[in-house]
Amino acid sequence: MDHARPMQIGELAERTGLSIRTLRHYDEIGLLRPSARSEGGFRLYTAQDESRLLLIRRMKPLGYSLEQMGELLAVVDGLDADPGDAVLRARLDGIREEAITRRDGLRRQLAAADEFLTQLAAR
Known part of the structure; x- marks a missing residue:
C-alpha cells in the first residue's frame, strides 16, 4: 500500500482489525477524527491516523x-x-x-x- 495515499474507513478497519462501526464511534466522540473527507464526504485517514488508532487498540486489552x-x-x-x-x-x-x-x-x-x-x- 502507498502510505502517502489516504485510505477510506473500510481499508483502515481492515488494516487495524477494528470494525467500521467502532471507527465511526471514535470519530463521533472525538477520539480519532479522520484527517480529511473526500468530495463525496467519505472519511479519509492517513498512516499517522492508523498509528494513532493502533495506539488506541493496544490500550483496550488493558x-x-x-x-x-x-x-x-x-x-x-x-x-x-x-x-x-x-x-x-x-x-x-x-x-x-x-x-x-x-x-x-x-x-x-x-x-x-x-x-x-x-x-x-x-x-
Whole structure:
C-alpha cells in the first residue's frame, strides 16, 4: 500500500482489525477524527491516523476507558507539540506506570487460566 495515499474507513478497519462501526464511534466522540473527507464526504485517514488508532487498540486489552484513552492521546499530542513539557512528561510517566500495573495484573490472570487448563488436562 502507498502510505502517502489516504485510505477510506473500510481499508483502515481492515488494516487495524477494528470494525467500521467502532471507527465511526471514535470519530463521533472525538477520539480519532479522520484527517480529511473526500468530495463525496467519505472519511479519509492517513498512516499517522492508523498509528494513532493502533495506539488506541493496544490500550483496550488493558481495560482503559474511552475517556482515559482520550487523556493519553491529549498527553501524546501535547508532547508532540512541546517535547520538553515537564508536566506532560510526568503525566506520561504516570500513565506508563499504570499500564505496567495493568499488564502485570493480566499476567497473573493468564497464569491462573493456564493453571486451570493444566488441571482440566490432568483429569
